[in-house]
Amino acid sequence: MLLLAGCGRAQLQPAGPISDAERTILLDSVVIMLAIVVPTIFATLAVAWWYRSSNPRARRQPDFVYSGRVELIIWSIPALVIIFLGGIAWISSHDLDPAQPLPARTAPLDIQVVSLDWKWLFIYPKLGIASVNRLVVPAGVPLHLMLTSASVWNVFWIPQLGSMLYCMNGMADTLYLQADHPGVYRGESAMISGDGFADMHFNAEAVSQDQFDAWVASSRSSGPALDDAAYRDLLRQSVPAHPYTYSSVRAGLFADIVMLRLPPGEGPSGGVASVRPVGLQ
Amino acid sequence: MTLLGKLTWQAIPLQEPLPLYSGLAVVVIMLAVAAWVLAKGYLPYLWREWITSVDHKRIGVMYCILAGVMLLRGFIDAIMMRTQQAMAYNAPGFLPPSHFDQVFSAHGTIMIFFVAMPFVIGLMNVVVPLQLGVRDVAFPTLNSVSFWLTAAGALLVNLSLVIGQFDRTGWLPYPPLSELRYSPGVGVDYYCWALQISGIGTLMTGINFVTTILKLRAPGMHYTRMPMFCWTALASNLLIVAAFPVLTATLAMLLLDRYVGFHFFTDTGGGNSMMFMNLIWAWGHPEVYILALPAFGIYSEVVSTFSNKPLFGYRSMIYATMAICIISFMVWLHHFFTMGAGADVNSIFGIASMIIAVPTGVKIFNWLFTMYGGYVRFSTPMLWSIGFIVTFAIGGMTGVLLAVPPADFQLHNSLFLVAHFHNVIIGAVLFGVFAGYIYWFPKAFGFTLDERLGKWAFWLWLIGFWVAWGPGYVVGLEGMTRRLQHYDVAEWRPWLLVAEAGVFIILLGIIAQIAQIVVSVRTREQRRDVTGDPWDGRNLEWSTASPPPSFNFAVLPDVTDQEPYWDMKARAREIGQLTRPEPQYEPIHMPRNTPTGFVTAFFAVITGFALIWHIWWLVLLGLLGAYATFVVFAWRDHDEELIPAEEVARLDRANRAARAAALAHRQLRRESQLESRE
Numbered sequence: 001m002l003l004l005a006g007c008g009r010a011q012l013q014p015a016g017p018i019s020d021a022e023r024t025i026l027l028d029s030v031v032i033m034l035a036i037v038v039p040t041i042f043a044t045l046a047v048a049w050w051y052r053s054s055n056p057r058a059r060r061q062p063d064f065v066y067s068g069r070v071e072l073i074i075w076s077i078p079a080l081v082i083i084f085l086g087g088i089a090w091i092s093s094h095d096l097d098p099a100q101p102l103p104a105r106t107a108p109l110d111i112q113v114v115s116l117d118w119k120w121l122f123i124y125p126k127l128g129i130a131s132v133n134r135l136v137v138p139a140g141v142p143l144h145l146m147l148t149s150a151s152v153w154n155v156f157w158i159p160q161l162g163s164m165l166y167c168m169n170g171m172a173d174t175l176y177l178q179a180d181h182p183g184v185y186r187g188e189s190a191m192i193s194g195d196g197f198a199d200m201h202f203n204a205e206a207v208s209q210d211q212f213d214a215w216v217a218s219s220r221s222s223g224p225a226l227d228d229a230a231y232r233d234l235l236r237q238s239v240p241a242h243p244y245t246y247s248s249v250r251a252g253l254f255a256d257i258v259m260l261r262l263p264p265g266e267g268p269s270g271g272v273a274s275v276r277p278v279g280l281q
Numbered sequence: 282m283t284l285l286g287k288l289t290w291q292a293i294p295l296q297e298p299l300p301l302y303s304g305l306a307v308v309v310i311m312l313a314v315a316a317w318v319l320a321k322g323y324l325p326y327l328w329r330e331w332i333t334s335v336d337h338k339r340i341g342v343m344y345c346i347l348a349g350v351m352l353l354r355g356f357i358d359a360i361m362m363r364t365q366q367a368m369a370y371n372a373p374g375f376l377p378p379s380h381f382d383q384v385f386s387a388h389g390t391i392m393i394f395f396v397a398m399p400f401v402i403g404l405m406n407v408v409v410p411l412q413l414g415v416r417d418v419a420f421p422t423l424n425s426v427s428f429w430l431t432a433a434g435a436l437l438v439n440l441s442l443v444i445g446q447f448d449r450t451g452w453l454p455y456p457p458l459s460e461l462r463y464s465p466g467v468g469v470d471y472y473c474w475a476l477q478i479s480g481i482g483t484l485m486t487g488i489n490f491v492t493t494i495l496k497l498r499a500p501g502m503h504y505t506r507m508p509m510f511c512w513t514a515l516a517s518n519l520l521i522v523a524a525f526p527v528l529t530a531t532l533a534m535l536l537l538d539r540y541v542g543f544h545f546f547t548d549t550g551g552g553n554s555m556m557f558m559n560l561i562w563a564w565g566h567p568e569v570y571i572l573a574l575p576a577f578g579i580y581s582e583v584v585s586t587f588s589n590k591p592l593f594g595y596r597s598m599i600y601a602t603m604a605i606c607i608i609s610f611m612v613w614l615h616h617f618f619t620m621g622a623g624a625d626v627n628s629i630f631g632i633a634s635m636i637i638a639v640p641t642g643v644k645i646f647n648w649l650f651t652m653y654g655g656y657v658r659f660s661t662p663m664l665w666s667i668g669f670i671v672t673f674a675i676g677g678m679t680g681v682l683l684a685v686p687p688a689d690f691q692l693h694n695s696l697f698l699v700a701h702f703h704n705v706i707i708g709a710v711l712f713g714v715f716a717g718y719i720y721w722f723p724k725a726f727g728f729t730l731d732e733r734l735g736k737w738a739f740w741l742w743l744i745g746f747w748v749a750w751g752p753g754y755v756v757g758l759e760g761m762t763r764r765l766q767h768y769d770v771a772e773w774r775p776w777l778l779v780a781e782a783g784v785f786i787i788l789l790g791i792i793a794q795i796a797q798i799v800v801s802v803r804t805r806e807q808r809r810d811v812t813g814d815p816w817d818g819r820n821l822e823w824s825t826a827s828p829p830p831s832f833n834f835a836v837l838p839d840v841t842d843q844e845p846y847w848d849m850k851a852r853a854r855e856i857g858q859l860t861r862p863e864p865q866y867e868p869i870h871m872p873r874n875t876p877t878g879f880v881t882a883f884f885a886v887i888t889g890f891a892l893i894w895h896i897w898w899l900v901l902l903g904l905l906g907a908y909a910t911f912v913v914f915a916w917r918d919h920d921e922e923l924i925p926a927e928e929v930a931r932l933d934r935a936n937r938a939a940r941a942a943a944l945a946h947r948q949l950r951r952e953s954q955l956e957s958r959e
Contacts (some may be wrong), residue, residue, distance in 0.1 A: 010758065011691040011692075011758055011760060012759075019691065022687045022688065022691045023691075025685060025688050026685075026691065033678045033682070036642075037675065037678045041670075041675075043649060044645075044648075044649050044652075044667065044670045044671065047652045047653050048657050051652055051653065051654065051655050051656065052657050052659065053589075053657060053658050058654075060654055060656065061653070061654030062590055062654065062655065062656075064590075065591045065592070066594055070646075070650060074597075074642070074646035074647065077642070077646075078638055078639040078641075078643065082632075082635045082638055082639055085635055086631075086632040086636075089628050089631045089635065089685045089686060090628045090632065092686070092687045093624045093627050093628035094624040094625075094628065096686075096687040096690070097624040097627075098690070099621070100624075151457065151463065152457045152458040152463050153455060155694055157762070159691065162690065163619070163690040163691070164690060164693060165619050165620075165621055165690075166619055166621060168548075168555065168620075169457055169548045170548035171548075173621040174621070186760060188762055189762070190694040190762040190763075191762075192382070192450065192458070193458060194382075194458060194463065195378040195382065196378070198765045198766040198768065201769075260549055263549075264462070264549055267463040267465070268463070
């Protein structure tokens with residue numbers, strides 16, 4: 001049921017402050033540009049039609065080939081629009097810089113995101129647990145995400161929460177997001193990463209603080225431990241059938257991945273990647 | 282099997298019927314065409330007049346044919362992708378990921394490198410020397426080599442259908458996915474070597490045309506008298522010369538990583554994969570304008586001709602063109618705002634990208650004012666131009682939207698982005714080359730194309746484009762990312778079904794275009810362009826016969842104004858006879874045809890194929906062959922042919938007679954009109 005509620009909602013149905021602000025920027029920019037684009041389209045069609053060679057009423061001006069006044073106007077109109085939009089771009093880029101912490105009374109929740117072939121690993125370093133293909137977060141709490149990849153590039157994206165960002169091997173990107181309300185939000189990879197790419201989506205579930213605490217407790221009490229051996233399993237190319245959790249995480253795992261102290265994803269074995277029929281988990 | 286490197290029977294996709302049969306079908310068609318040519322005895326003619334030709338017009342036509350054939354291949358890929366996504370809602374569809382990934386990679390690679398590029402370069406080849414009033418490009422043999430190397434690249438890409446597989450990483454092979462660890466097959470190698478070979482051809486084209494436009498112009502053809510298409514061609518070729526070496530170097534680094542264990546882009550070896558993205562887009566963004574600027578030039582020619590007016594704001598258009606040319610080199614980072622660069626970097630590149638919209642907007646307004654006060658004729662080239670302005674206004678707007686970094690954070694790599702670049706590549710570049718090819722077809726072949734089918738093609742393409750890519754914007758805003766082999770979001774499905782319908786409307790448009798050619802060829806005797814000026818044109822290309830003689834101009838024209846041919850015509854109409862008395866005809870030296878280009882490309886294919894499959898002895902053989910070809914060419918004794926004065930006189934007199942007759946006919950009609958009015 002939660003799954004259904006999360007379906008089909010995206011950038012234009014924001015569920016957090018970042019996506020909300022980005023939707024405003026997006027819509028404002030479109031409206032500003034439409035103010036010039038729509039008249040231009042109609043003017044083009046109208047001029048072409050009125051000056052059709054068969055129109056006896058059109059006044060022909062075959063020598064009208066230059067006008068300083070017209071040139072001034074047609075350079076100014078797009079220039080002014082771009083100056084205006086450029087200002088919006090400058091200010092909003094700084095306001096919505098992905099690496100900028102969100103103003104909030106509560107301390108942000110740290111989450112380390114690792115993209116693998118072809119699944120997402122979410123490590124909660126302070127809580128000592130990890131989750132595969134399911135991101136559970138408390139609603140109303142800022143999320144401090146560190147992104148990396150253990151193999152090829154991916155793009156971490158939860159459209160309803162906002163800003164996507166690259167996950168790259170050997171690097172860590174910072175991204176702040178927040179879910180304002182409880183709900184299930186679709187997350188995905190926005191960068192081709194091989195044969196299992198289409199299955200690299202997950203649910204981001206925002207729950208109340210109590211539910212979150214309960215989830216943490218239950219995760220701690222069951223499931224395997226994420227040690228080096230378990231991590232090596234993750235490095236193999238595969239699409240997990242179901243999301244699952246790890247009850248504990250080896251300390252410093254994320255740093256070791258980012259600093260390349262652990263080997264990267266194995267890639268296809270034997271030259272051709274074998275992937276089981278996908279899409280029907 | 283070391284003799285054949287990595288090549289074994291497993292390279293033939295026997296277990297995958299789809300690529301195998303489609304590949305075999307292509308092979309059968311090619312063999313059938315070859316057999317037909319041999320049986321009919323056309324081979325000597327083809328060899329003499331086309332394959333070894335160094336005539337810029339013939340080479341231009343061959344570029345356009347290559348582009349047309351590759352358009353069909355790329356379009357089949359498009360149908361397959363749309364069909365896969367229409368089917369694959371909670372289902373695997375008919376293409377497994379390994380095949381689907383090849384299809385979208387091949388589609389992008391082919392459409393950009395082997396459709397848009399050769400089409401644009403082909404039209405430049407046919408038209409630029411004629412517009413400049415000269416006899417050929419600066420380096421005619423090099424021109425032939427360029428074409429055949431491009432064709433060699435196209436052949437290698439298509440070879441991957443039957444032998445081995447193509448790249449599965451997208452049309453730009455980002456590492457680490459394209460590194461050996463994650464792409465151990467030959468797909469990335471096919472991609473790289475095909476583009477290295479055709480890239481050399483493109484670079485030589487750039488050098489050739491920059492030299493031609495800067496150094497070879499008719500007497501009196503100052504820079505500010507050059508037709509707009511020549512200006513945009515100059516800008517485009519300057520960009521080629523500056524940008525293509527970057528592509529070659531980037532792919533060379535990737536190849537070194539893959540072949541000899543270098544670590545330019547492997548993060549684990551101390552390399553940096555982000556550098557690939559920067560480098561590839563340092564080429565990739567100018568590439569967009571390499572394609573778009575000549576298309577803008579075509580629209581300038583078409584709108585002016587079919588409005589019976591000179592181009593409005595000619596100098597303003599030159600400034601706009603050169604501004605785009607320069608700024609296009611400073612915006613590459615907008616292709617990866619989401620990489621995590623800081624807000625300063627992102628917003629500076631975002632604003633730089635938006636600034637391009639200013640000169641582009643100016644161009645649109647100048648075309649609008651060119652129509653203003655003119656006599657607008659809605660012939661097919663004009664329809665494509667108006668369809669372009671409307672479509673491109675939207676595509677340009679979504680482009681500026683994507684240049685706003687926070688908006689891009691929510692649109693990057695979504696179908697919205699894909700819809701945007703199809704909107705500009707189809708709406709600006711493809712519509713432009715279609716307009717240009719109908720406009721200049723009579724010049725190249727001596728007869729006009731059927732207007733009725735041309736209009737059908739236009740409307741089907743225009744409607745088909747919007748039905749196919751309008752939904753792309755919608756699903757992009759519903760969070761759909763590109764390159765999904767299957768999906769489970771119900772909201773996307775209806776839009777993808779609409780897009781599937783759109784692609785079939787475009788298919789009808791392509792069928793109309795093929796029918797247009799067939800019908801026009803069959804009725805060519807009725808549609809002969811006798812005077813060489815079917816549209817009442819304004820620039821020098823229309824002052825020659827259609828098709829022009831190999832030497833283009835019996836006597837190089839003397840240019841005194843911005844629209845030399847229009848002035849000539851106007852004066853002729855005034856005085857009622859041709860403006861110039863018959864000149865003193867002299868023999869003309871023209872470069873001799875040579876198989877150098879074809880033979881070089883033959884060895885380039887061998888070398889490329891051998892490199893892809895690690896067949897080292899064959900690599901050596903191919904390189905030796907290519908070098909030997911060069912040596913033979915360099916040591917030639919006889920490189921020019923003399924066209925005797927009588928032949929020049931005969932051809933030019935025929936053209937003059939046709940024009941004089943047309944002039945007299947016009948005069949007669951005017952007089953009778955005046956009489957009837959009295």
